[in-house]
Amino acid sequence: MFFDFVKRNSRQTRKENGVYFASLIVSIMAFYVILSLGEQDVMRYLKTIESDAVDRLLLLIPVLYGVSLVFVFFLVYFANRYQMQQRSHEFGMYLMMGMKQSKLFLMTMGEAILNSIMSLCIGLPIALFITELINLTTSRLVGMGIVGHAFRISWVGILLTICGFFLVQLLAMLILSFKLSRKEPNELLHEDKDKSQSTMTPKWGVVSLLSGATLLLGTIFLCIAYGMAILYLRNFDYSIFALILLIGIMGTFIMFRGLGSLIGFYVMKKGKSTTGISMFTARQLQENVLHQWSSLAISSLLILMAMVCFAFGTFTALTNDAVSTRTVDYTFNDEKAEIQAVVQSEELAPYIEQFYGMALHNFYASEDESTLNFHFAWSGLMEEISSATDSEAKNILINNFSQKGNPYFISLSSYNDMLQAAGKEQIVLADNEVAMYSSEVTGAPYDVLKDLLQKEPTIEIADKEYTLASNLYSDNIVADRAITLMYALIVPDTLFTQYFDVVDTWLWNMTLKSDFVKEKGLMQAMLEVDQVLNTMDVQFESYLASMGRQLFYTVAATYTTFYLGVMFLLIANTVLGLNFLMQQRSTRSRYETLVMLGANVHSICLSARKQIWLYFILAITVALISGSFGIWSLLTALPAAEFNVRNISVIGLVVLLFIIIEVIYIRMIQRKSDAEIQKLNDID
Amino acid sequence: MVNASNKLLEVKEVHKVFGKGQSETKALKGVTFDVLPGEFLGIMGASGSGKTTLLNVIATMLKPTSGQILLEGQNISSFKGGQLAAYRGNHIGYLFQQFELIDNLTVKENIVLPLAIHGIHVSAQEQQLSELVNRFDIEELLNKFPSQLSGGQKQRVAAARALISNPSIVLADEPTGALDTKNAKVLMEKLSEHNQLHRSTILTVTHDANAASYCSRILFIQDGVIFHELRRNVLGESQEAFYERIVMVMAQLAGGSSNVL
Numbered sequence: 001m002f003f004d005f006v007k008r009n010s011r012q013t014r015k016e017n018g019v020y021f022a023s024l025i026v027s028i029m030a031f032y033v034i035l036s037l038g039e040q041d042v043m044r045y046l047k048t049i050e051s052d053a054v055d056r057l058l059l060l061i062p063v064l065y066g067v068s069l070v071f072v073f074f075l076v077y078f079a080n081r082y083q084m085q086q087r088s089h090e091f092g093m094y095l096m097m098g099m100k101q102s103k104l105f106l107m108t109m110g111e112a113i114l115n116s117i118m119s120l121c122i123g124l125p126i127a128l129f130i131t132e133l134i135n136l137t138t139s140r141l142v143g144m145g146i147v148g149h150a151f152r153i154s155w156v157g158i159l160l161t162i163c164g165f166f167l168v169q170l171l172a173m174l175i176l177s178f179k180l181s182r183k184e185p186n187e188l189l190h191e192d193k194d195k196s197q198s199t200m201t202p203k204w205g206v207v208s209l210l211s212g213a214t215l216l217l218g219t220i221f222l223c224i225a226y227g228m229a230i231l232y233l234r235n236f237d238y239s240i241f242a243l244i245l246l247i248g249i250m251g252t253f254i255m256f257r258g259l260g261s262l263i264g265f266y267v268m269k270k271g272k273s274t275t276g277i278s279m280f281t282a283r284q285l286q287e288n289v290l291h292q293w294s295s296l297a298i299s300s301l302l303i304l305m306a307m308v309c310f311a312f313g314t315f316t317a318l319t320n321d322a323v324s325t326r327t328v329d330y331t332f333n334d335e336k337a338e339i340q341a342v343v344q345s346e347e348l349a350p351y352i353e354q355f356y357g358m359a360l361h362n363f364y365a366s367e368d369e370s371t372l373n374f375h376f377a378w379s380g381l382m383e384e385i386s387s388a389t390d391s392e393a394k395n396i397l398i399n400n401f402s403q404k405g406n407p408y409f410i411s412l413s414s415y416n417d418m419l420q421a422a423g424k425e426q427i428v429l430a431d432n433e434v435a436m437y438s439s440e441v442t443g444a445p446y447d448v449l450k451d452l453l454q455k456e457p458t459i460e461i462a463d464k465e466y467t468l469a470s471n472l473y474s475d476n477i478v479a480d481r482a483i484t485l486m487y488a489l490i491v492p493d494t495l496f497t498q499y500f501d502v503v504d505t506w507l508w509n510m511t512l513k514s515d516f517v518k519e520k521g522l523m524q525a526m527l528e529v530d531q532v533l534n535t536m537d538v539q540f541e542s543y544l545a546s547m548g549r550q551l552f553y554t555v556a557a558t559y560t561t562f563y564l565g566v567m568f569l570l571i572a573n574t575v576l577g578l579n580f581l582m583q584q585r586s587t588r589s590r591y592e593t594l595v596m597l598g599a600n601v602h603s604i605c606l607s608a609r610k611q612i613w614l615y616f617i618l619a620i621t622v623a624l625i626s627g628s629f630g631i632w633s634l635l636t637a638l639p640a641a642e643f644n645v646r647n648i649s650v651i652g653l654v655v656l657l658f659i660i661i662e663v664i665y666i667r668m669i670q671r672k673s674d675a676e677i678q679k680l681n682d683i684d
Numbered sequence: 685m686v687n688a689s690n691k692l693l694e695v696k697e698v699h700k701v702f703g704k705g706q707s708e709t710k711a712l713k714g715v716t717f718d719v720l721p722g723e724f725l726g727i728m729g730a731s732g733s734g735k736t737t738l739l740n741v742i743a744t745m746l747k748p749t750s751g752q753i754l755l756e757g758q759n760i761s762s763f764k765g766g767q768l769a770a771y772r773g774n775h776i777g778y779l780f781q782q783f784e785l786i787d788n789l790t791v792k793e794n795i796v797l798p799l800a801i802h803g804i805h806v807s808a809q810e811q812q813l814s815e816l817v818n819r820f821d822i823e824e825l826l827n828k829f830p831s832q833l834s835g836g837q838k839q840r841v842a843a844a845r846a847l848i849s850n851p852s853i854v855l856a857d858e859p860t861g862a863l864d865t866k867n868a869k870v871l872m873e874k875l876s877e878h879n880q881l882h883r884s885t886i887l888t889v890t891h892d893a894n895a896a897s898y899c900s901r902i903l904f905i906q907d908g909v910i911f912h913e914l915r916r917n918v919l920g921e922s923q924e925a926f927y928e929r930i931v932m933v934m935a936q937l938a939g940g941s942s943n944v945l
Contacts, residue, residue, distance in 0.1 A: 267793075276800060276801065276803065277797075277800065277801055278800075279789065279793055279797075279800060280786065280789065280797070283786075283788045283789050283793070284788065286788070287788045587788075589784065590786045590787070590788075592784070593784045593785075593786055594786075594797075594801070595769075595772070596743075596745070596772055596773065596778050596784070597772060597773035597778070597797055597798045597801055597845075598769050598770065598771070598772035598773030598774050598798060598801050598802060599769060599773075599801045600765060600766055600768075600769035601765070601769075602765075603801075
C-alpha cells in the first residue's frame, strides 16, 4: 500500500517535472562520461604506446570524479529543492492528515530512490550513447580513421556511476528532508504566501541607493581585475593571480548585488509610457536579481569558467596539430652496421621506402686536444636583431642568442634526404651559406626571426663569415617529436665533415612505402611494422608513438577541459533555470491576478519568456565580458594557433555548441514556464 | 422603472455542477436575476450556499454548466481566450478578499496595471487616476510597495485598481473579509460614495450584514437558488433599519424555525 503510494507519487513527479528529471539524467551522464574515459578508443590505443602517461591520467580520473560529485551534488540538490518546494503544500496536507514525520521522510526517500532508479534506466543508455558519440568524434578528429573502433561498456564505470549518483541523490534528499522535518505543517501549507509577503523590504529607497552604490563598486572591482589581468598576468605570479581572482569574484558578486536598482531605475523611467505587462516583466526580473544575486553571480562565474575551459580545450587541440607534419616514420638509434642489417632483413625490407642517416652534431670540441677551430658567433644576426624595432619578441631573441653554447650542425645531405623522403623540395646552399633550423616556428619571436633572415644576416664559424639563407627550416628531422632543436644550422657536407666523421652518425631515419600506408592506413601500417620490429633487437622511435604522446596530451587536455566546461555550463544553467522556476512558482498568485485583470495567457507567457531570456542573458553577458578578458590573457600565454579555415570552423563549432546548449536550456525552461502559466487558463 | 433593454447584467437559468456521477455536486440550480445600471447589489448566503460559485461564474472564472450570463447583451459565459481577456479588467473590475495586489509593483503601478494590460496610456487617464487616488485617500502611498501598506490601505488600492478602467460592473468577493470593522466601514463608504456619484454598478458577495447594509438591493441565496430579495427604500429607510432587516433574514437563513430538526 505504502509502496504503491510512493510509486504513484514518483510517477507523478516524472510526468510533471521534466526539468527535475532532466537534471538527474544529466548528472548520470556526467559521471559515466568521465568514468568511462579509460575505455575510449583513443585512450585504449594510447595505452598501447604510451601506457605510463595514460595510467597517470587515469589516476586523475578519481579526482575528476570527486570534483564531479561535488558539482553534481549542487545540481541534484537544486533540482530536488525545486521539486520539494512545488510539493510543500502536499506535504503539509499529509502531516495534517496524521502522517508521521518519519513516514513522510520514508516516503520522500522512497520516491527519491525510485526516481533515481528510473533516471538510471533512462540515463545510462543515454550516457552510453553519448560516450559512444564522443568516442567516434575523437577517433575522427584525431584524423587517422585508424584507432580501431569498437563499442565498449565500462562496467566499473557503470557501477561507480550508480554508486556516485545514489550517494549524491540521497545526500541531497537527506539534507532537504531534514529541513522539511523542521517545518511546521502551517508553514508548509502556506509556503507560497509567506514567500510573496516577504518579497520587498520596507526600506525600499535605502536599498535602492545602497545597491546603486554597490553596482558601481562591483564594476570598479571588475575593471581593476581586467586591467590587472592585461597588465600582469603574462608574467605569471601566484600572488597577483590570486589577487586578480579575488577582486574579480568579489566584483562579480557585488555587481549582481547592485544590479537590481538599475532595473528599478529603468522601470521608474519607463513607467509612464509603457503599456502591456512590460512593467510587470521588468519588476519580476528586478525581484529575481535582488533575491538571487548570489546564485546569479555563481552561475555567471561558472559560465565564465566554462568559456575559459572551452577556449583552452579548443586551442590546445588546434595548436598540437601533429598530423600535418609527418616527415619521418621511424628513427633508429644505433650503429650503422646493425641498423643496416635490420633494415635489409627479409621481414622488414618489403615495407621500406627510404632509409638514410641523419647526421647531426653539436658544434663543440669533444676532445680537448682537438686542433680544429671551434670558434662560433651569431655576430651579424645579433646586430640585425639589435637594430630591429623594440618589442617583447626582440628581447626574447636577444636573450636566446646571447646564451653561451654552440648550436647543433645538421649536414645538408641528411636534411635533403629527409626532405626528399617527405616529398619536399631540397635545399640548395650557395657558397659560404648556411641555413637556419628551428623545431618550433610559432610565436612572435620566430616571426621576427623570419623577417630578419630576409636581410641575409651573417654568422661566424671558425672565424669565417657565412651568410644565413633567407628561409627558416623546421621540418622534423627525426621521428621522435620530443627531440627538438631550438636553433641549429644546416651546413654544407664539406663543412660538416671537416669537424665530424659521418661514421659517428647515430640517428637513422626510415619511411614506409606510401602505397602500403595508403592501403592500410597509417596507424595499421605502423602497428604492423612495430610488431616486426619488436621481434628484432633494435632501439627505435616511431612517428606514431611520438605523435601518440603528443596526441595524448592534446586528447587529455581537451577532453578534461571540455568535460569540465560542459559540467560548469550545465550546472550554471540548471541553477539559473530552477531558480527562475522557483520564483515563478512562489509568485503564482501574481500571474493569476494578471489573468483576472484581463491579460491574456499568451501575453503572460511572452512576459515570462522574456524574463527568462533577460535573466540568462544577464548572467551570460557578465560572463562573456569577463570571459573575453580571460581568453585574451589565456591566448597570450599559449602559442598562437593558426587561423586557417579548419581552425576557424572548429572554433565556430565550439561557439555553436555553447550557444546550442544555452538555447536548449532556455527553451526548456520557457516551455516549463509556459506549461505552468497555461494552467491558469483552465476554467471549467 | 428602467425598461428591460437597459439591463446591465442578465443571469438566466444558470446551473453549475461540479464532479461527475456519484461525486456530482449541484452548486447552482437555476439562478436567474438582473442587475440594473448603477445598482449596488449584494449577494448573501451561508457557507456552501453557492454565492461564491455564482460570483465566479459571473466573473468568468468558472463556466456555467448551463444557462447564460449576458453583460450588456453579450453572452460572456460563452467567451474564450482573447474575448475573455478583453472583458476582464476592462469591462469587469474585480475586488478580492485577499486584495491580490502584485507585491513587486508599486501602488501606482498596481492601479494602472489594467490600463497597461489593455494597451491604454496612463496619461489618457491621469485625471481619473488622481480622482480615484483622492477618493480612496491613497495619495501618499503611490510610490510604496504593497508590503508597506496596512490591510485597509491595500484594499483601497485594490478598489482604485478595480475602478480605473471605468468597468461596466465591479465584482467584489467578500471585500471586507480580511479587514477590521473600522477599515471595512471606510471601504464600504468609499465604494458606496463612488457608486452614488458615478452611477457605477457594483456586485458584492458578502456574509457581513454590516457591509451588506450599504447595498441598494440584496439577494439571498441558499442551496443554489435565490431564496429571498431585500430592497432598500432609497429615501425612506435609514441604513440602520436596513441592517436590522438584513439581520432578520440572515437569522432565518442560518437556521430559521423550519430548519430545526
